[in-house]
Amino acid sequence: MGDAVTVLALRNVSRSFGPIEVLHGVDIALRPGQVHALIGENGAGKSTTMKIMTGYQPPSSGQVLLDGQPVTFANMGAAEDLGISMIHQEFNLAEQLTVEQNIFLGRELKRGPFLDKPAMRARTRELLDRLECRVSPDQVVSTLSNSDKQMVEIAKALLRETRVLVMDEPTAVLTRAETAILLRQVRALREAGTAVLFTSHKLDEVEEIADDLTIMRDGRVVWTGEAAQMDQHSMANAMVGREMSDLFPVKAATPGEVALEVRGLSVPGFSRDIGFTLRRGEVLGVAGLIGSGRTETFEGLCGLRPATGEVRVFGQPARIDHPWQAQTLGLCYLTEDRKTRGLLLGKGLRENLTLQALSKFDRGLLDTGAEERALDQAITDFDIRGHRGAMVGNLSGGNQQKLLFAKTMLADPQIIIIDEPTRGIDIGTKQQMYVLIRRLAAEGRAIVVISSEMQEVIGLSDRILVMRHGRITGELDGDATEDAIVRLAMGVTPTPLKEPA
Amino acid sequence: MSDAAVAASPRRLRMTVIGPILALVLLVIAGALMNPNFLGWDNVTNVLARSAFIGIIAVGMTFVITAGGLDLSVGSMAAFIAGLMILVMNSLIPSMGAGIPVILVGMAVALLAGLAAGLLNGILITRLGIEAFIVTLGSMGIYRSLVTWLADGGTLSLDFGLRSLYQPVYYGGIFGITWPIIVFAVVVVIGEIVMRSTAFGRYCAAIGSNEQVAKYSSVRVDRVRLMTYAALGLLVGIATIMYVPRLGSASSATGMLWELEAIAAVIIGGTVLKGGFGRVWGTVIGVLILTLIGNLLNLTDFVSPYLNGAIQGAIIVLAVVLQREGKART
Numbered sequence: 118m119g120d121a122v123t124v125l126a127l128r129n130v131s132r133s134f135g136p137i138e139v140l141h142g143v144d145i146a147l148r149p150g151q152v153h154a155l156i157g158e159n160g161a162g163k164s165t166t167m168k169i170m171t172g173y174q175p176p177s178s179g180q181v182l183l184d185g186q187p188v189t190f191a192n193m194g195a196a197e198d199l200g201i202s203m204i205h206q207e208f209n210l211a212e213q214l215t216v217e218q219n220i221f222l223g224r225e226l227k228r229g230p231f232l233d234k235p236a237m238r239a240r241t242r243e244l245l246d247r248l249e250c251r252v253s254p255d256q257v258v259s260t261l262s263n264s265d266k267q268m269v270e271i272a273k274a275l276l277r278e279t280r281v282l283v284m285d286e287p288t289a290v291l292t293r294a295e296t297a298i299l300l301r302q303v304r305a306l307r308e309a310g311t312a313v314l315f316t317s318h319k320l321d322e323v324e325e326i327a328d329d330l331t332i333m334r335d336g337r338v339v340w341t342g343e344a345a346q347m348d349q350h351s352m353a354n355a356m357v358g359r360e361m362s363d364l365f366p367v368k369a370a371t372p373g374e375v376a377l378e379v380r381g382l383s384v385p386g387f388s389r390d391i392g393f394t395l396r397r398g399e400v401l402g403v404a405g406l407i408g409s410g411r412t413e414t415f416e417g418l419c420g421l422r423p424a425t426g427e428v429r430v431f432g433q434p435a436r437i438d439h440p441w442q443a444q445t446l447g448l449c450y451l452t453e454d455r456k457t458r459g460l461l462l463g464k465g466l467r468e469n470l471t472l473q474a475l476s477k478f479d480r481g482l483l484d485t486g487a488e489e490r491a492l493d494q495a496i497t498d499f500d501i502r503g504h505r506g507a508m509v510g511n512l513s514g515g516n517q518q519k520l521l522f523a524k525t526m527l528a529d530p531q532i533i534i535i536d537e538p539t540r541g542i543d544i545g546t547k548q549q550m551y552v553l554i555r556r557l558a559a560e561g562r563a564i565v566v567i568s569s570e571m572q573e574v575i576g577l578s579d580r581i582l583v584m585r586h587g588r589i590t591g592e593l594d595g596d597a598t599e600d601a602i603v604r605l606a607m608g609v610t611p612t613p614l615k616e617p618a
Numbered sequence: 619m620s621d622a623a624v625a626a627s628p629r630r631l632r633m634t635v636i637g638p639i640l641a642l643v644l645l646v647i648a649g650a651l652m653n654p655n656f657l658g659w660d661n662v663t664n665v666l667a668r669s670a671f672i673g674i675i676a677v678g679m680t681f682v683i684t685a686g687g688l689d690l691s692v693g694s695m696a697a698f699i700a701g702l703m704i705l706v707m708n709s710l711i712p713s714m715g716a717g718i719p720v721i722l723v724g725m726a727v728a729l730l731a732g733l734a735a736g737l738l739n740g741i742l743i744t745r746l747g748i749e750a751f752i753v754t755l756g757s758m759g760i761y762r763s764l765v766t767w768l769a770d771g772g773t774l775s776l777d778f779g780l781r782s783l784y785q786p787v788y789y790g791g792i793f794g795i796t797w798p799i800i801v802f803a804v805v806v807v808i809g810e811i812v813m814r815s816t817a818f819g820r821y822c823a824a825i826g827s828n829e830q831v832a833k834y835s836s837v838r839v840d841r842v843r844l845m846t847y848a849a850l851g852l853l854v855g856i857a858t859i860m861y862v863p864r865l866g867s868a869s870s871a872t873g874m875l876w877e878l879e880a881i882a883a884v885i886i887g888g889t890v891l892k893g894g895f896g897r898v899w900g901t902v903i904g905v906l907i908l909t910l911i912g913n914l915l916n917l918t919d920f921v922s923p924y925l926n927g928a929i930q931g932a933i934i935v936l937a938v939v940l941q942r943e944g945k946a947r948t
Binding site: 475476483528 | 811815816817820823827828830831832833835836837838894895
């Protein structure tokens with residue numbers, strides 16, 4: 118693609134933070150009307166590359182080329198004025214404003230000195246319709262689901278009639294059906310001549326939609342070219358830099374005694390009449406669409422929300438109104454939301470690691486020496502990489518997830534509920550998590566894995582519960598097909614990712 | 619980008635750590651230059667003793683704010699406790715005589731009343747889930763009104779005989795160091811250790827930085843919060859015990875604006891108003907800075923002492939600006 122027309126490109130760009138260089142001579146070129154996927158493990162430099170392309174950060178050396186001419190963006194507004202938009206992984210929305218106010222924020226339509234509300238309303242509705250998003254323009258953004266927020270972000274970018282649209286993991290929080298809508302939009306943008314750059318950890322999407330592909334590892338571009346030349350397996354290998362063996366470890370469950378018995382569990386507003394049994398040594402998968410009440414059900418079980426029902430832990434009737442009561446019984450819930458519920462982003466590794474099991478280190482005064490040793494142990498056991506003195510908010514997603522895991526395991530729970538164990542983390546780390554989960558089961562712990570990734574549920578679980586609209590719609594064996602799960606989860610035939618031509 | 623933040627964080631830390639200390643040192647130097655008596659023993663002990671009331675309360679306030687809370691009621695609470703204490707002691711004189719036992723009972727009343735008032739604030743905030751600002755704004759008004767009522771709009775005075783017995787608690791001491799200073803020092807040392815090295819201190823910081831994360835980490839959030847308010851109430855009781863012998867009276871003007879001085883001291887000291895990070899020694903520096911400004915203005919003719927509030931106000935705003943500058947640099 119060397120001499121083809123490029124709209125936005127980086128040439129030999131490096132970026133250093135202090136003495137540390139994190140990008141080494143990166144070249145990447147976006148062509149108009151083409152979808153370019155940028156993939157790599159967490160920490161490979163994808164986000165930094167994107168931020169340099171969109172003017173959020175300047176390069177330390179090298180050039181940003183727009184239409185072949187070197188440009189320097191004075192600030193991110195400057196890039197936006199030139200038709201380059203970026204959608205961030207963390208939403209950039211004013212939570213207390215409505216959908217319409219957000220979409221037009223900073224570029225409100227006016228008639229004389231007053232806001233032209235009817236025009237903005239009409240335009241908002243039109244954009245949302247295009248995205249097949251059913252929220253009302255008047256809805257306050259804080260009341261929207263993550264996927265709807267993502268759609269609002271995209272609507273915002275669509276309004277700007279951008280030449281280059283950069284999306285950082287746009288599908289991480291989307292359901293399958295929503296992903297299909299998003300991909301359709303991306304295709305429409307491509308038809309309109311927009312250059313699209315996006316990152317994703319979901320290689321099937323990449324294979325599905327990308328025209329061009331760039332793979333990064335450790336701050337370098339290790340492969341670039343037409344996406345058609347790579348299949349998912351070779352992409353994974355290039356990202357990790359080694360041969361990826363089977364992603365999922367062997368299931369070797371030898372179910373032991375009953376660890377958890379749930380009868381008639383109801384979480385008001387989210388789920389009703391949930392019942393299941395979980396044994397030691399077993400991995401129970403919970404599948405279902407986002408919004409099917411999976412998370413809320415298990416939060417209710419662990420005392421994180423009001424719930425009613427009968428729960429027996431190792432045969433004993435248990436009353437769990439607070440998370441600490443659950444923990445006393447050996448039952449822990451690992452949240453799907455590591456950034457706002459799992460970890461204190463402004464604190465260090467040690468304080469985060471020991472927070473859940475702090476009493477272990479309490480000898481009147483806290484034994485920080487023992488805490489440091491626990492951190493050493495966790496860094497080794499869970500392969501946490503990153504500066505030891507760093508704030509947790511500065512770790513990559515994968516390392517945060519490992520730390521969250523280590524933190525929960527420090528409390529030595531016997532029953533572990535893991536919600537979305539691999540959301541937003543790269544394939545190498547994913548594999549480590551899977552091995553870890555299986556190892557915990559082999560140690561005789563009882564495990565529940567809630568996941569929106571069908572392959573993950575199938576690859577990990579001995580048994581699978583499928584939820585829909587707050588109820589369990591079926592129980593399947595660990596070797597169930599994706600099709601069977603989707604059928605139960607949606608109550609209809611599965612939505613194809615691929616568009617009929 | 620992570621590495622940049624890591625590289626920058628030590629510098630930020632240094633700035634927020636050094637800032638308050640630097641301000642204090644500058645004030646001391648300025649004071650020494652302007653008035654030779656400034657660094658004299660009498661003035662130094664005077665400044666420390668005056669700092670003690672607000673200081674003892676501010677240590678408790680540090681925990682409340684670190685855990686993401688706020689308590690506006692402490693000034694009125696002190697006035698109410700002082701009034702209650704005087705009433706109880708005066709009423710006991712006929713039966714028990716004007717002796718030490720009566721003073722001890724008075725002290726016990728102050729501690730219990732402080733603890734109860736703190737618990738009440740805490741229960742309303744944690745059990746009923748009402749904003750701390752609202753609850754303590756309410757209790758601030760209630761206590762202030764109660765003390766005015768108890769004093770019937772005037773002043774409650776401690777029996778004269780008791781007063782001379784009780785006075786050494788404020789004016790006496792050992793090795794020339796008065797009791798308020800000693801008590802203040804003990805409270806600070808304990809507070810610093812609790813904040814820095816106990817599970818309770820760690821939980822306060824965790825709750826203040828993200829209550830959800832604390833909850834999901836099995837921390838007993840409500841209990842920890844309740845304890846911060848209870849501890850603050852108890853410290854208000856202790857401060858009142860040290861304060862009453864100074865004047866031997868209480869009125870509706872007692873403890874006026876103490877809550878704001880205590881909060882200001884906490885913030886100047888580098889504790890984050892939104893919670894999540896607190897340091898007791900910083901609060902001590904904050905208290906000293908506030909007291910020193912008043913002291914300096916009284917010792918020099920340079921600026922009218924009536925401008926005390928204006929200068930304190932400017933310092934508070936400046937401290938917060940400096941904190942933010944430090945943050946923006948990362």
